[in-house]
Amino acid sequence: MMNLMTGLGAIGGHLGGWRHPRSWKNTAMNLDHLVWAAKTAERGKIDMLFVADGNAVRQMDKPELFAANSPSDRPTAFEPTTLYSAISQHTDQIGLMATATTTYDEPYLLARRFASLDHLSKGRSSWNIVTGSYPGDSKNFGRDEHVDRLERYERSEEFVEVCKGLWDSWAADAFIEDQESGRYLDPERVHVLNHVGKHFKVQGPLNVARMPQGYPVLFLAGQSEQGRALAAKHADCVFSVANTIEQGKDYYADMKGRLAAHGRAPEHLRVLPGATIFVGRTESEARELYEELQSLISPALGVPYLSKLVEEDMSKYPLDGPMPALSGETNAISSFRKTIVEVAQKDNLTVRETYERVLPSMGHVLFLGDAVQVADQMEQWYREEACDGFNLAAPVMPIGLEAIVDLLIPELQRRGLFHEDYRGGTLRENLGLPTPKNPYFD
Numbered sequence: 259m260m261n262l263m264t265g266l267g268a269i270g271g272h273l274g275g276w277r278h279p280r281s282w283k284n285t286a287m288n289l290d291h292l293v294w295a296a297k298t299a300e301r302g303k304i305d306m307l308f309v310a311d312g313n314a315v316r317q318m319d320k321p322e323l324f325a326a327n328s329p330s331d332r333p334t335a336f337e338p339t340t341l342y343s344a345i346s347q348h349t350d351q352i353g354l355m356a357t358a359t360t361t362y363d364e365p366y367l368l369a370r371r372f373a374s375l376d377h378l379s380k381g382r383s384s385w386n387i388v389t390g391s392y393p394g395d396s397k398n399f400g401r402d403e404h405v406d407r408l409e410r411y412e413r414s415e416e417f418v419e420v421c422k423g424l425w426d427s428w429a430a431d432a433f434i435e436d437q438e439s440g441r442y443l444d445p446e447r448v449h450v451l452n453h454v455g456k457h458f459k460v461q462g463p464l465n466v467a468r469m470p471q472g473y474p475v476l477f478l479a480g481q482s483e484q485g486r487a488l489a490a491k492h493a494d495c496v497f498s499v500a501n502t503i504e505q506g507k508d509y510y511a512d513m514k515g516r517l518a519a520h521g522r523a524p525e526h527l528r529v530l531p532g533a534t535i536f537v538g539r540t541e542s543e544a545r546e547l548y549e550e551l552q553s554l555i556s557p558a559l560g561v562p563y564l565s566k567l568v569e570e571d572m573s574k575y576p577l578d579g580p581m582p583a584l585s586g587e588t589n590a591i592s593s594f595r596k597t598i599v600e601v602a603q604k605d606n607l608t609v610r611e612t613y614e615r616v617l618p619s620m621g622h623v624l625f626l627g628d629a630v631q632v633a634d635q636m637e638q639w640y641r642e643e644a645c646d647g648f649n650l651a652a653p654v655m656p657i658g659l660e661a662i663v664d665l666l667i668p669e670l671q672r673r674g675l676f677h678e679d680y681r682g683g684t685l686r687e688n689l690g691l692p693t694p695k696n697p698y699f700d
């Protein structure tokens with residue numbers, strides 16, 4: 259079966275989505291919209307919600323883009339675990355995946371937040387482990403420059419190990435609450451971590467009881483060599499970037515091939531590329547929405563958005579000249595530059611054609627058509643081992659999510675590609691992932 263997740267947001271994934279006449283109004287910090295979206299995704303039996311995050315107001319150096327409220331930058335946004343604490347009380351089954359950085363956070367604080375969320379949601383928490391996509395975050399944490407990729411990943415690896423150690427602090431049966439003996443807890447059932455490493459010194463234990471899932475479902479989105487190595491060791495799921503099925507297959511084979519070295523089974527790492535879904539009752543209805551949204555994007559917006567994705571100032575190249583062959587490493591998200599330049603070269607695209615191509619799907623793949631046509635494309639990716647499912651983006655909210663739930667999901671279910679209902683229990687159980695044993699007590 260496929261796994262499906264979707265972004266939890268009020269403005270839709272297309273840069274022009276919030277301007278559509280049928281889009282939501284009053285979207286800034288509006289919990290009511292987000293509760294509705296979470297319940298609607300749960301109605302569609304979607305495995306998990308996704309909230310990206312950062313710790314800065316981004317793109318102020320690109321005034322047109324900044325003012326246009328790019329959905330991947332979000333100048334105003336709830337802190338994800340706080341938001342999910344609220345969402346968890348309005349939903350019962352859907353997973354809650356929150357992004358949090360290992361570069362500017364502390365393991366004890368983060369481990370505590372996610373353990374709390376797992377208890378509050380009865381085992382539905384998931385952590386998207388990121389090292390930081392936006393260099394400007396560094397300026398809010400006593401630095402002038404983003405931490406270099408190698409150092410970020412080195413810290414990230416130790417960070418994750420410390421969190422796991424903290425989550426193993428308590429046996430599941432440590433809190434005995436024996437009124438007769440007066441022992442609320444069993445002092446033999448707690449483990450003190452005493453971690454001392456290069457980046458962290460953390461004594462422990464964590465002041466939150468063993469969470470229902472053992473650990474939150476661990477996600478990674480980094481695609482560089484360092485990102486892949488970390489994911490092969492620790493991640494349950496990866497959020498990947500692929501513009502074409504070939505890119506998807508390469509990444510899928512590479513990631514699954516890395517697992518045996520860590521004693522892990524291929525099915526225990528789920529590969530979920532992003533995909534933007536334009537689905538209508540007919541193909542022409544879907545195309546009409548696409549054209550409508552694209553007409554809202556002028557070069558003044560498209561060029562800085564492309565610059566952001568490939569991390570290079572694209573305004574210095576002629577708009578209708580060829581997309582340049584950008585090479586070299588970027589210090590933020592390496593995969594977008596690589597996949598976008600590959601697509602532009604394969605199809606001989608100009609700068610304008612490149613942003614027109616990648617912008618509606620924010621650098622990911624785009625599937626457009628009626629439900630049968632979109633399901634055909636998804637099925638091909640799934641059957642040809644380019645993915646284990648998708649992270650679906652709706653271009654306009656709420657109509658994009660409604661179309662996914664009411665048109666696309668039933669078609670996937672009809673084909674036996676997607677579950678009819680949750681299995682029940684925790685997010686790990688729903689995804690078919692093992693629940694980690696506690697090395698000190700199980």
Ligand SMILES: Cc1cc2nc3c(=O)[nH]c(=O)nc-3n(C[C@H](O)[C@H](O)[C@H](O)COP(=O)(O)O)c2cc1C
Pocket residue numbers: 309310311312357359387388389390391392478479480481482483484485486497498499532589590591592593
């Ligand atoms: C699809 C995707 C989504 C990401 N989402 C976020 C995010 O929400 N917040 C963040 O700080 N970093 C995010 N990242 C950044 C990565 O997690 C990683 O820290 C960064 O890409 C650098 O590593 P890489 O070169 O290995 O990709 C994302 C990366 C990708 C590819």
